[in-house]
Amino acid sequence: MKFFKQAALTVICLILGIVIAMQYRSVIVNNSLAVYEQQRSSDLITDLLREKENNEQLSKRIEELQRELENLRTGSENETDRIAKLKKEVLEYQILAGLKTVKGKGVIVTIDSLGNTPVDDSNILAVLNELRAADVQALAVNDERIIATSEVRRAGSYMTVNGRKLLPPYIIKAIADPVKLENSLKIMYGVVDMMKYYDLKVEVKQEDNIIIPGVRDDGTVLRHDLLTPVE
């Protein structure tokens, strides 16, 4: 009788142990699955929102262009209108390409070395990318206009941009909504924090009248001799 009781107790305790272990494991698996799926669905929602916004913009743009096309088809405009339209477009494209000196509101970021660590090209590239994420419209480093093909490259204690030698401090000018630009740089653990961590001096200042010069137009920067337009 005594033996039977002990045996029963042992069996029960054993089962209890196994059940507890199972319970514990299923909770952990469920949790990690839940985290993964939550991440996945929040990613999907962000994607969905962006795609929808893109589509809305596209539809709006299509409508605009359709109206323009109608106008062009009727051919009601005279030679003077046509010339005005062409002039406007040429100017817009030249501004977009960075050929014009422009003025506007924005921020000025000054980066300098505090001592041993020199400013690296990756610091400047990171700042430029952050400003682009905040929808920047024009950029320059030490008044060298940044265009689509501008490099930022460190060579010893200086930097080359558009093939020109620039010395520190590096002054990055950016035109767009100043608040948005500053926030995007100063976000916690963002580029500014990162550079300060690496012992660099960083200063961000909002300005109303920033002038950014056009890219120098001597054929050394904006080159297109190897490009053939596709018809």
Next chain:
Amino acid sequence: MLKKNKGILFAVFFLFGMIITMQFRTILLAQQQNVMRQASIQTLSDELRQVKSEGIELTDQLRKIEEEIDEIMTQWRNDDNPMMNELLKERKQAQLFSGLLDVKGSGVIVTLNDAPARGEMDPMELIIHDMDIIKILNELKTAGAQALSINDERILATSKQFCTGPTILINQNRYPVPYIIKAIGDPEVLYSALVDSEAVVIMRVYNIQVDIRKETDIVIPKFRAYQDIERMISGLEVVNQ
């Protein structure tokens, strides 16, 4: 002795019963949640697929209208008005400068892919980061690239390259790996600048797959403007010098 035993037995059974009930309930609950979550993920990805295909259709539509407008404007050529012809030429030139024309030329095509998963490595070290892409673009720009694109998104002066998890946001669109970077320039110069660059060497150390090929007849599409160019330069006032 007998009493003590009974007491222990009671406590053990009590616990046992509680745990079985808990286990049963968590499993039921988890299954319910799973079904719900899976259903919502399914709906979301279906919707995303649909919205994306709408987007492709809209992009095609936009492209056709732009072509039609272009066609009409080329017909404005008028040999009696030299100013008109001059402006039409300038317009093409300015479009070429600003990345608003499809272009063709020789150069290199770089294909990047995440490293194959390895158990003990931190996954953050196996995936491609925005800085990797930015550095490769920077090398290509230094080596004289005249036109650049990532996954056929034309790179402008204001194009951001942002990693969001294992995907990258370029201009307004998000792309998963592989990332295909096209650059038009001198193929030899571009190739040798890239192949020995620090960025590529480091990526290869981490087993990230970097494939660099010299190519002729690379086509880089124009920038896809989702809005009027006017709005992309709305904060810029031209200063005459």
